[in-house]
Amino acid sequence: MSATAGAVAAVDLGATSGRVMHARIGANTLELSEVARFLNTPVRLWEGERAALHWNVAGLWTRVLEGLGSVARSEPGLASIGVDSWAVDYGLLERGRLRGEPYHYRDERTQRGVELVHAVVEPSELYREGGLQFLPFNSLYQLAADAADGALETGDGFLLIPDLITYWLTGRQRAERTNASTTGLLSSDGSWNDGLIARLGLNRSVFPELVDAGTAISPLLPSLATDLRFAASGPTVTAVGSHDTASAVVAVPMDASRAAYISCGTWGLVGVELEHRVVTDEGREANFTNEGGVDGRVRYLHNVMGLWLLSESIREWQRRGLHVDLEGLLAEAAELPRPSDVFDAEDPRFLAPGDMPSRIGAWFSERGLRVPASPAGVVRIIVESLAAAFAQTVRTAAQLTGVGVEAIHIVGGGARNALLCQATADRIGLPVLAGPVEATAIGNVLVQARAVGLLSGDLETLRALVARTSQIVRYNPSLGTPSC
Template sequence: MTSVAAIDLGATSGRVIVGELEDGALRLRPVARFPNTPVRLADGLHWDVLSLYTAAMRGLGEVARADEGLIGAAIDSWAVDYGLLNGNRLLGNPFHYRDARNEQGVARVHAAVSPEELFRRNGLQHLPFNTVFQLAAAAAAGELDEAERMLLIPDLLGFWATGARVAERTNASTTGLLEVGGPDWDFALLPRLGLRRDLLPDLVDPGTALGPVLPEIAAEFGIPGRVRFTTVGSHDTASAVVGVPMTRDDAAYISCGTWSLVGAELTAPITSEAARAAGFTNEGGVDGRTRFLKNVMGLWLLSESVRAWEQVGEQQELGALLRQAAEAPADVPTFDVNDPRLLAPGDMPTRIEALLVERGSRVPASIPEFVRGVLQSLANAYADAVRDIERLTGRPIRRVHLVGGGAQNALLCQLTADTVGVPVVAGPVEATAIGNLLVQARTHGLMTGDLESLRAVIARSFPPRTYAVRTSARG
């Protein structure tokens, strides 16, 4: 049977998942999973991108040797981070977006372009790790002096696999260097920021052919020439939104993993001052759609907390912890999940407790109560974002689709329904890989149609679970 493979790289792990279409339904087959562990060096926090690439290509080779029907592969990953190339040589491991150097980049950019003008030009929510700020910090440190080309992470891995140096458009839209709603890089902005035009590669759309694997890479990993790489929505959220089985205009989505992206799919960006003040972003979507969304801290808060507890010898099994949290009192202390002090790795429970004390709240009496407080705080942030979507778009929101790893968290889904005040439709969990696979399938002619046609396949293949509202917090 003909198949395609998604190489899906998240902030904590990567995986290779095979997809096959049979009788109008998509079937998934996970093949490989590998950790994505940052490395702290003397100059800062980096991604171990060479290990990621090797693990991904080994996984793809494993698929190709076992599956004679495999014809394609595509890569998606988190946004904003990049590698610098001089010829074929990588100039150091890419910096991690959580590295502390970004603040100097923010000051450098805003000295040249005000936040208000920058939003009018790129339509992006201000986040200190956006690529534009990272590149400004890199320029100040002299890191761009030898660089001939910048490639975002999925494009970098695609280049190593195929030799194609391009920038896929949905991911490029997260850099802050793309004209909002426009066809190209903002070339008028670059000289004001001291950035060279030739640093940026040509833009391509999702569904663009990159070619077969280079001969030396094919030999190294055992990947035959029939396997051809193409682009998809290479920003993982762009693929995840393809994987949301939305059928109505009155729906919002939450793509919930390490980060939570709360948004609506539009046909055009919204760049009003009200949208900027509310912290919304306009990112490119597959088939020219606009992902109008807000970045909200996600399950990173919980995973970092569990890691901190385990470091002091308090082993926690997440499933049991969530069951205990569901039994904890509902009236838990909450906090602002988007406080920038929660961005960096470290002792998350201590920082959260400090935020609670700062606002005059009590500290949770137990770990299950702490966990419930984290999830309720996330639900509160989701509700605020949904209400802003209604206000900024003029659309009433009558259901929320929650996809990604958070769709497995029944307590989070129920708290979100109760707090937002509309039903939450949970699933699919593998929305990002599904979106990646379906865009590939369409590119290779295995199916046809628009996004709605792709989403109809998702609805048939992965029946969701609906959480009804028990209490309403709207009003």
């Protein structure tokens, strides 16, 4: 392993916010600083009959360049840049140009795509082919809707969001495999499933070459290197685990043979890491997915609604004119007794943006249960409902795979939420190890650093560096007081 430290930059785009991180990294060094953070706010654009939900990817691109410019001012000799983001959403290109702002996975058009795909291929066959859980916004459903509208007839490029940003940085169209695995269009060997693509009537020519995490895509475009004030040669743009969860799992300081992980942000991705896919009827019925991980690992996991429930509730209360903040509400919620009832955090009614507290109240009212009366009460019931869903999902993952789970690692924004971490430990009866909060960015820079020679070794070696350099907080069941 290299004895010297070097610098790389991570572009990490989440479903609610993005950031650019500057990292110094070496054999015993892992230091990250945030140089830019910005909101990722979707936009509604009128499309003749409805206002469709899109990502403002042009706005994100502007913020990304501003962040990289800030990195260049302090690190003109930067070695590498890597990009990760949320999954499934994509841009369509025609003659190399983006054809409109990409659709948001929460846009209602996805239901039409589900009907179109399932009319051709049974869900059970889709699971055998791709190993993916059913989510109505998976890329293949979105693409089916696009094909029905004629949007693929003249297109010549399909790029998932991090691949699109990478294309704009390098001029090279590539599809990184961990994120491509979320499209539903990969075969079990990790290649594009040409047979399925043909059956669905999709244009095979739009799908770019697949590459693995750690692949050098290209040097940064010379014009961008000059504009951003990098050194003459410019940094290399390196493919990382471009699905943000794939990067986050790289940075979980776990023994994968004995642990489960929860990458907790807008979504709660709950699962275990495997060497091989588990494609069984039981897994399909439990809606578990086999997504690609770095170094050929498999992320066997299930999506739970996540902190979206809290953030959308906060937005609604603020729209009503209430002066609330999450930190204050969590403190109030911690003083309330543990509720006797929880709601189903995976109910599809909670997927779309809007009045989350009213929807939660309706869930309770429909069952003749007492509706939480205050914002703090709603926050407590959300936390306990998420913890219950997390605990059950971990149990199911262990049953389906045979992994003997002895601890749960929570990384991402949820690692900051002490109430959620403690509730999860209490509900599953196992210790919860919280941190690092910046797991996605850390995993991103670890893969880059290994690719450019600043580090070497397997995932276990990289995770050992995370364990040595990160603060991990332990929550024991029913003890209430975390220890470091």
